[in-house]
Amino acid sequence: xxxxxxxxxxxxxxxxxxxxxxxxxxxxxxxxxxxxxxxxxxxxxxxxxxxxxxxxxxxxxxxxxxxxxxxxxxxxxxxxxxxxxxxxxxxxxxxxxxxxxxxxxxxxxxxxxxxxxx
Amino acid sequence: xxxxxxxxxxxxxxxxxxxxxxxxxxxxxxxxxxxxxxxxxxxxxxxxxxxxxxxxxxxxxxxxxxxxxxxxxxxxxxxxxxxxxxxxxxxxxxxxxxxxxxxxxxxxxxxxxxxxxxxxxxxxxxxxxxxxxxxxxxxxxxxxxxxxxxxxxxxxxxxxxxxxxxxxxxxxxxxxxxxxxxxxxxxxxxxxxxxxxxxxxxxxxxxxxxxxxxxxxxxxxxxxxxxxxxxxxxxxxxxxxxxxxxxxxxxxxxxxxxxxxxxxxxxxxxxxxxxxxxxxxxxxxxxxxxxxxxxxxxxxxxxxxxxxxxxxxxxxxxxxxxxxxxxxxxxxxxxxxxxxxxxxxxxxxxxxxxxxxxxxxxxxxxxxxxxxxxxxxxxxxxxxxxxxxxxxxxxxxxxxxxxxxxxxxxxxxxxxxxxxxxxxxxxxxxxxxxxxxxxxxxxxxxxxxxxxxxxxxxxxxxxxxxxxxxxxxxxxxxxxxxxxxxxxxxxxxxxxxxxxxxxxxxxxxxxxxxxxxxxxxxxxxxxxxxxxxxxxxxxxxxxxxxxxxxxxxxxxxxxxxxxxxxxxxxxxxxxxxxxxxxxxxxxxxxxxxxxxxxxxxxxxxxxxxxxxxxxxxxxxxxxxxxxxxxxxxxxxxxxxxxxxxxxxxxxxxxxxxxxxxxxxxxxxxxxxxxxxxxxxxxxxxxxxxxxxxxxxxxxxxxxxxxxxxxxxxxxxxx
Numbered sequence: 001x002x003x004x005x006x007x008x009x010x011x012x013x014x015x016x017x018x019x020x021x022x023x024x025x026x027x028x029x030x031x032x033x034x035x036x037x038x039x040x041x042x043x044x045x046x047x048x049x050x051x052x053x054x055x056x057x058x059x060x061x062x063x064x065x066x067x068x069x070x071x072x073x074x075x076x077x078x079x080x081x082x083x084x085x086x087x088x089x090x091x092x093x094x095x096x097x098x099x100x101x102x103x104x105x106x107x108x109x110x111x112x113x114x115x116x117x118x
Numbered sequence: 119x120x121x122x123x124x125x126x127x128x129x130x131x132x133x134x135x136x137x138x139x140x141x142x143x144x145x146x147x148x149x150x151x152x153x154x155x156x157x158x159x160x161x162x163x164x165x166x167x168x169x170x171x172x173x174x175x176x177x178x179x180x181x182x183x184x185x186x187x188x189x190x191x192x193x194x195x196x197x198x199x200x201x202x203x204x205x206x207x208x209x210x211x212x213x214x215x216x217x218x219x220x221x222x223x224x225x226x227x228x229x230x231x232x233x234x235x236x237x238x239x240x241x242x243x244x245x246x247x248x249x250x251x252x253x254x255x256x257x258x259x260x261x262x263x264x265x266x267x268x269x270x271x272x273x274x275x276x277x278x279x280x281x282x283x284x285x286x287x288x289x290x291x292x293x294x295x296x297x298x299x300x301x302x303x304x305x306x307x308x309x310x311x312x313x314x315x316x317x318x319x320x321x322x323x324x325x326x327x328x329x330x331x332x333x334x335x336x337x338x339x340x341x342x343x344x345x346x347x348x349x350x351x352x353x354x355x356x357x358x359x360x361x362x363x364x365x366x367x368x369x370x371x372x373x374x375x376x377x378x379x380x381x382x383x384x385x386x387x388x389x390x391x392x393x394x395x396x397x398x399x400x401x402x403x404x405x406x407x408x409x410x411x412x413x414x415x416x417x418x419x420x421x422x423x424x425x426x427x428x429x430x431x432x433x434x435x436x437x438x439x440x441x442x443x444x445x446x447x448x449x450x451x452x453x454x455x456x457x458x459x460x461x462x463x464x465x466x467x468x469x470x471x472x473x474x475x476x477x478x479x480x481x482x483x484x485x486x487x488x489x490x491x492x493x494x495x496x497x498x499x500x501x502x503x504x505x506x507x508x509x510x511x512x513x514x515x516x517x518x519x520x521x522x523x524x525x526x527x528x529x530x531x532x533x534x535x536x537x538x539x540x541x542x543x544x545x546x547x548x549x550x551x552x553x554x555x556x557x558x559x560x561x562x563x564x565x566x567x568x569x570x571x572x573x574x575x576x577x578x579x580x581x582x583x584x585x586x587x588x589x590x591x592x593x594x595x596x597x598x599x600x601x602x603x604x605x606x607x608x609x610x611x612x613x614x615x616x617x618x619x620x621x622x623x624x625x626x627x628x629x630x631x632x633x634x635x636x637x638x639x640x641x642x643x644x645x646x647x648x649x650x651x652x653x654x655x656x657x658x659x660x661x662x663x664x665x666x667x668x669x670x671x672x673x674x675x676x677x678x679x680x681x682x683x684x685x686x687x688x689x690x691x692x693x694x695x696x697x698x699x700x701x702x703x704x705x706x707x708x709x710x711x712x713x714x715x716x717x718x719x720x721x722x723x724x725x726x727x728x729x730x731x732x733x734x735x736x737x738x739x740x741x742x743x744x745x746x747x748x749x750x751x752x753x754x755x756x757x758x759x760x761x762x763x764x765x766x767x768x769x770x771x772x773x774x775x776x777x778x779x780x781x782x783x784x785x786x787x788x789x790x791x792x793x794x795x796x797x798x799x800x801x802x803x804x805x806x807x808x809x810x811x812x813x814x815x816x817x818x819x820x821x822x823x824x825x826x827x828x829x830x831x832x833x834x835x836x
Binding site for chain 1: 634639
C-alpha cells in the first residue's frame, strides 16, 4: 500500500476514471467513491493524504460531505481540493483549494501536489 | 282762382281714385271714369246693376250693415272685394263717407276706392308662403304645407278649385297632391296616372314643361281620356302650370279648376306664376330638409360606427390574451345595434367551438343555449357558408319560414340544433350577419350579429362595419398566436442551449483531461523518440481546439443562466487590482503568441466589491476581442480608480465598430462583423454587459470605423 493515497469523490464515471489514470501516473494511489456517502464509508479503512471532491452528486453532495468530515477529529485535517463548475457556491465551502471545471489537468495536478499532506 | 262747381267736376272726373256715389236707397247714382274702368261698367250700366251683383254674397251683409251705420253719420275705411263686369273679383281699399243735405238728412254716401288687388295678391302670397315655411320648419309634411298655400289663393281667384300635384322620383306620374275643395274622389282618379302629351292639363303641363290652359275641358283633345271623370264632378275648365326646380326639373304642377268654361285674365296668370314659384320653393325646401336630415342621420350613424370600430380596436390592442379580449366584442356590438351576438373559434381539428356571447336583457334566453350551439360546417347557410366562401354574409330580412326545418331543409342559421333553432325562433330573428375571421386564407373562427323582434334590418354598410371588426379580431388573434409561437421558439432555443451545454460539458471535461494526460505522458518520454515526434504535434493541435470548445460551452451555459436569471454573482471585498492583474498576465501569453503588443497600466491596490471569476471573465473577453479585432496593432489596457469608481479601458487600433453596430454588439447572438472571418457565438459582450451591470456598473464602446475601439467599464467601488 502506497503512502500517497488520494480519495476521489466524483459521480461521473468518465471523470473518475481519467482522474484515477492521471493521479496514478503521478505516483498516487487512488481510491474512488461515487458520492459523499461512499467517500465517508471508505475513510475508516483508508488513509488519504488528500480528497478530490466534486460538489453536485446524488445521495450525498460535496457540501454535506465536508460538513460530515469536519465533525471527525481524525479526518477534519485531510486537505480537500474541490472540483466544480459551481464557482459561486463552491466558494462558500471550507476547502484548501478550489479548481474550476472544465478541468485543466496541469492545474489540478498542481493543486494536488501543493496541498497533499503526507 | 275761383273754385267753381265745374272745377270740382273736372277734378273728380280726372281723379285716379275711383269715386262711387250711392243714394239713400243704395242705388248707384254716380261713378267717375276711374271707377268705371275699375269695374268694367259704364255709368249707365252701373245705375242698373244691383249691389248684390257687385259684391260677393259673403261680403254683402257686412256692407249693408256698414251702410246702416253710415246713415248715422259714421265714415269708415275698409278692404272689400268687388266683382267686375267680367266677373273677376278685385280687392279694393274703400274710404266711405255719408252725405247729408242742409237739413242734415242722410241722402247717400260716397266711396273712394283704390284697386289693391296687386298688393293683396302679394300680401296673400307672402302670408301663405310664411305659413308654409312655418309648417315645414316645424317638421310638418309637405301636403299640409301646400294646403296652406292653396287655401288663401282660392280666395284670390273667384270660383277656383286649386290643386298642387307632386311627381314621383322618376318623374313619370303624380303620386301625391294637395287640394282643399276639389273632391277627394276626383283626386284619387288622377293620382298615379302617367304624364304625357295628352294627359289632361296637369299631365300635359308636367310632360311639356309649359303652362297649359284648357278653358273648355269637354271639347279639348288634351282631356279626351279624362273628361268623363272631370265632367262627372262638374269641372269645366282647368289651367295647369309646371312647378320647376332651380335646375329645371319638373317637381309637380299647380292647377286651377273652374266649374265653368273660362279663360285666365292677366291678373290670374300672374297669380298662377307667383303660386307656382312659391310652391317650387316649398317643395325644394322640404326636399332640402329631407336631404339634410338624411345626411345628418348618415353622419350620426357614421360617427357611431367609427366609435364602435375604434372601441373594438382599442379592446383588441389592449392585451395579448385574445380569449379574454374577444369577450368584449359581442358585448360592444350588442350595445351598439344588436340583440345578440357571439364569437366562435376554430379548434385544432377545425371544428367551431363557442367562445363568448352577449345579448340584450330581452334576449338573455340566447345566453342559456349559446353554450350548446354547435355550428355544423356542412350547412349551406350562415357562418359555415361565410367561412367556406371567405366572405361576410348578410340576411337582411328573415321571416319565420326561414326557421322551418322539415326534411333536409336547413334553417338559415347554419345551426341545426332543434333547441337552438326553437329559442332563436321565439326571440323573433329579424336580420343577421355572419362574418368569417380569416387570416392568410385560414379561418380562425367567426362573428355572428343578430337583431330580433324590435331590432333593425341590417344593410350593406352594417355588414361592412362588422367585416372591419371581424378582420380586426382575426388580426388580433393572429398577432397573439404569432407572438406566442415566437415566445415558444425563444423558450425552446433556451431550453436547448441549456440542455445541450450541460450534456456536452461532462464528456468534454473527461476528453480534455485525457488529452492533457496524453500530453503529460509524452513529456515523460514514454514513447520512442521517432513515434513521439509524430504524435506530439497531433496532441498539441487537439489541446487548443478542446479549450476553445469548452470555452464556447461555458459561454452557452452562462447565457442560459442569464436567460433564466440564474446568474448569481458572488460579490466580495477584494483587491481588484490584483484580480485584474492576474487575468491580464494570463492573457499576455496569448498576445505574445500572436505577436500583438499589449501595453498595460493598472493602478495598484484598488479595493472594491466584485466577483473575482466573473470580473476576470470580462477582462478576458475584452482583451480577447481586442486581440481578435485589433489587426495586430498595439492594444492598451488601463485601470484607474477614484474614490467612487474603477474604470477599465481596453483600447485597440483595429477595424472599429460602426455607430449602428455599437448598439447591436451588446445584444445576444449579435456581432459587428460577418461570421465568416471570425468564430464565436457573439455572446461575449452580452455576458460581459450582464456581469458588469450585475456589479452595478456600466460598459460602453467608443469607436470610429477603421480607427479602433475603446471599451470602457465603470465599476462602483461601493
